[in-house]
Amino acid sequence: MAIAQVRRALGGANRLHHGGAGRDEQVARRDLEPTDGPRHQWQVLTPKPTRRPGKPLQRRRNDAASRDGLGERPAVADQGVQLARAELPRQPIEHELTAAHADQPVVSQYDPRLGLVVYHPPMSSPPPKTADTGIAAHPANRLGLDYAAQARCLGDPTAPIIDVHSHINGQTAPEIYRRVADLYGVSLTYSMTQLEEVEAVREILGRRVRFIAVPNYTGEDRKHHHGLGFEERIRRFHELGVRIVKFWAAPRGIDFGREIGEPDLLRLDGSTRLKTMELAADLGMIFMTHIADPDTWFAAKYADASVYGTKAQQYEPFEELLDRFTVPWIAAHMGGWPEDLEFLSGLLSRHDNLYLDTSAAKWMVRELSKHSRDDLVAFLRRWQGRIMFGSDIVTSDEHIKAGEKENELHTRANSADEAFDLYASRYWVFRTLFETDYDGESPIADPDLAMVDPDRYDEMDAPQLVGKSVPPDLLRSLYHDAAHDLLEPLHRDEC
Numbered sequence: 001m002a003i004a005q006v007r008r009a010l011g012g013a014n015r016l017h018h019g020g021a022g023r024d025e026q027v028a029r030r031d032l033e034p035t036d037g038p039r040h041q042w043q044v045l046t047p048k049p050t051r052r053p054g055k056p057l058q059r060r061r062n063d064a065a066s067r068d069g070l071g072e073r074p075a076v077a078d079q080g081v082q083l084a085r086a087e088l089p090r091q092p093i094e095h096e097l098t099a100a101h102a103d104q105p106v107v108s109q110y111d112p113r114l115g116l117v118v119y120h121p122p123m124s125s126p127p128p129k130t131a132d133t134g135i136a137a138h139p140a141n142r143l144g145l146d147y148a149a150q151a152r153c154l155g156d157p158t159a160p161i162i163d164v165h166s167h168i169n170g171q172t173a174p175e176i177y178r179r180v181a182d183l184y185g186v187s188l189t190y191s192m193t194q195l196e197e198v199e200a201v202r203e204i205l206g207r208r209v210r211f212i213a214v215p216n217y218t219g220e221d222r223k224h225h226h227g228l229g230f231e232e233r234i235r236r237f238h239e240l241g242v243r244i245v246k247f248w249a250a251p252r253g254i255d256f257g258r259e260i261g262e263p264d265l266l267r268l269d270g271s272t273r274l275k276t277m278e279l280a281a282d283l284g285m286i287f288m289t290h291i292a293d294p295d296t297w298f299a300a301k302y303a304d305a306s307v308y309g310t311k312a313q314q315y316e317p318f319e320e321l322l323d324r325f326t327v328p329w330i331a332a333h334m335g336g337w338p339e340d341l342e343f344l345s346g347l348l349s350r351h352d353n354l355y356l357d358t359s360a361a362k363w364m365v366r367e368l369s370k371h372s373r374d375d376l377v378a379f380l381r382r383w384q385g386r387i388m389f390g391s392d393i394v395t396s397d398e399h400i401k402a403g404e405k406e407n408e409l410h411t412r413a414n415s416a417d418e419a420f421d422l423y424a425s426r427y428w429v430f431r432t433l434f435e436t437d438y439d440g441e442s443p444i445a446d447p448d449l450a451m452v453d454p455d456r457y458d459e460m461d462a463p464q465l466v467g468k469s470v471p472p473d474l475l476r477s478l479y480h481d482a483a484h485d486l487l488e489p490l491h492r493d494e495c
């Protein structure tokens with residue numbers, strides 16, 4: 001059956017392709033040049049007379065790899081990789097689409113059962129149905145990829161991946177995560193697991209997981225749980241062998257504090273925080289932090305700078321504390337400013353104890369794709385050893401359960417298969433971004449596009465993912481060596 005290809009004809013440089021199209025269609029976007037038609041206009045294109053479901057991944061750029069003298073990995077295209085759809089049709093998704101970014105723990109709503117707090121309110125519009133099957137596209141798999149087959153096609157990473165940033169929780173979800181990690185070559189994962197779940201997660205992942213101390217985000221008495229309560233937890237985490245503490249300080253923490261009349265509750269340099277940092281440093285722990293959110297959020301959610309400050313202002317207390325606490329700091333999400341590599345270079349040059357992780361898939365795909373390959377590779381080369389791989393994967397048993405809709409986590413996945421796709425999609429986009437020269441739409445819906453420009457985008461749209469073919473020596477550092485060199489010495493006593 002012929003399946004229409006649809007594409008939104010967008011003017012300007014930021015061209016996107018709509019994700020609600022049928023999953024059987026060929027996404028031959030390189031053949032599709034933009035038209036001069038008005039924005040928002042849909043164009044129906046003649047389908048290709050092929051039954052192939054996907055577009056071949058492009059040949060990995062190996063010239064730089066050869067120059068580095070470390071040998072070429074087989075190009076992805078050499079292995080005949082296709083963006084193949086799953087062999088079995090997926091189950092319909094009956095829930096409403098949400099564009100959750102539940103990766104962030106502190107926000108304005110929370111689920112008392114989960115210990116995770118969610119940010120975005122559920123979206124009201126249902127996910128688009130594909131034209132041929134009526135099956136809804138899933139926000140983690142807009143392109144209908146078979147993520148297990150894709151992992152096999154990508155092959156082993158240049159080095160076993162250490163994921164320094166995740167949130168592994170649950171009794172069953174970690175088993176799904178383990179399968180994903182196996183497939184994508186992730187050998188060790190650092191996780192911000194709730195203290196109460198550490199043992200259960202350790203039972204499933206064994207020595208492949210280490211933990212990062214976090215406060216009890218869902219405790220009723222926020223003042224206690226982010227003060228003395230956090231100190232108690234840090235000691236208990238430390239006894240369990242944990243050597244990293246997370247100090248989360250995104251601007252929306254102001255709302256979290258304001259709800260109890262303590263707007264400075266999560267201020268990075270608030271007096272309680274400083275005491276907690278003293279304790280953690282005395283225990284020999286290093287710090288992870290979350291300083292800023294995407295530029296898109298400052299354009300929309302944080303537009304009122306009198307409440308949240310500007311994005312640059314988020315870094316003022318951070319830079320003071322980098323000097324005050326000379327322990328290593330890992331600033332999550334490319335330090336909070338992947339949009340501006342020059343700013344990050346300034347930050348890294350001013351503070352030798354600063355490291356960055358790459359976590360937050362949607363954000364990184366959207367913003368790192370925009371940098372030229374040369375710029376990103378030059379950045380990674382200059383700061384080799386200080387940029388570490390992180391995913392920000394969040395696992396929860398709620399992802400596996402069908403039904404109930406009052407909790408946003410349900411709507412991100414409703415079955416084991418969907419949970420698998422949710423987790424695997426993160427590693428797929430990161431490895432594709434770093435290792436290949438794929439140039440096509442991301443399989444993960446990015447609602448930030450609609451948040452900033454609702455007339456042009458909907459919640460299922462996604463940005464271009466532009467692979468950067470990072471040379472193998474830099475990949476090795478990013479995936480493994482940087483984290484290994486920094487973190488392994490903290491765990492010597494485990495052997």
Ligand SMILES: [Zn+2]
Nearest residue numbers: 103104165392
């Ligand atoms: Zn995170």
